[in-house]
Amino acid sequence: GAVVSQHPSWVICKSGTSVKIECRSLDFQATTMFWYRQFPKQSLMLMATSNEGSKATYEQGVEKDKFLINHASLTLSTLTVTSAHPEDSSFYICSASGSQEAKNIQYFGAGTRLSVL
Amino acid sequence: GQSLEQPSEVTAVEGAIVQINCTYQTSGFYGLSWYQQHDGGAPTFLSYNALDGLEETGRFSSFLSRSDSYGYLLLQELQMKDSASYFCAVENGGFKTIFGAGTRLFVKA
Numbered sequence: 001g002a003v004v005s006q007h008p009s010w011v012i013c014k015s016g017t018s019v020k021i022e023c024r025s026l027d028f029q030a031t032t033m034f035w036y037r038q039f040p041k042q043s044l045m046l047m048a049t050s051n052e053g054s055k056a057t058y059e060q061g062v063e064k065d066k067f068l069i070n071h072a073s074l075t076l077s078t079l080t081v082t083s084a085h086p087e088d089s090s091f092y093i094c095s096a097s098g099s100q101e102a103k104n105i106q107y108f109g110a111g112t113r114l115s116v117l
Numbered sequence: 118g119q120s121l122e123q124p125s126e127v128t129a130v131e132g133a134i135v136q137i138n139c140t141y142q143t144s145g146f147y148g149l150s151w152y153q154q155h156d157g158g159a160p161t162f163l164s165y166n167a168l169d170g171l172e173e174t175g176r177f178s179s180f181l182s183r184s185d186s187y188g189y190l191l192l193q194e195l196q197m198k199d200s201a202s203y204f205c206a207v208e209n210g211g212f213k214t215i216f217g218a219g220t221r222l223f224v225k226a
Contacts, residue, residue: 006159034214043204043218044160093159104148104167104208108159 006109023094031098139205
């Protein structure tokens with residue numbers, strides 16, 4: 001099956017610093033990667049969609065200068081939370097699609113729990 | 118607007134059968150997916166329906182009626198480990214999938 005690795009799984013940082021989260025598809029080339037944010041006991045909120053080699057498409061209300069997304073290759077996408085503040089504390093999850101076996105399925109990383117002090 | 122409606126919570130006992138419904142209203146429709154998420158974990162794919170009818174995968178089955186904009190996930194022979202949140206999601210084209218708010222399933226002994 002398709003595997004997506006997300007790193008780090010947990011990060012604590014000081015307010016004002018930047019945090020980079022990596023998302024890798026390990027055994028398939030991901031034509032599209034998605035970044036979600038999830039608050040406790042709530043649904044997945046799509047932040048942005050990225051395709052390899054092109055700029056990410058951000059959802060309404062998501063600051064593109066705040067949440068920088070880079071999709072440098074077919075197996076790697078990164079999300080950088082710039083100048084993090086306590087309100088950015090959340091669970092961030094990436095997913096990837098494009099597996100030859102099932103192009104319509106999203107495979108999720110394990111998520112990154114971000115705590116900003 | 119685009120929306121998916123599913124119950125917020127469902128409680129059932131071990132060994133029982135439970136059905137989680139999902140109705141959707143989206144600008145496009147390519148397929149309906151179901152994902153399971155345990156607390157603190159990542160969503161995992163359960164099933165996908167692009168055409169009307171029932172898809173069966175072990176204890177889990179998923180149904181779709183495109184004319185009714187409706188689908189459901191059926192879980193049989195419930196086990197304690199099935200306690201989790203279940204999300205329906207619509208692939209509406211444009212590389213985007215829209216998720217419902219999720220249904221928390223509590224399985225009791």
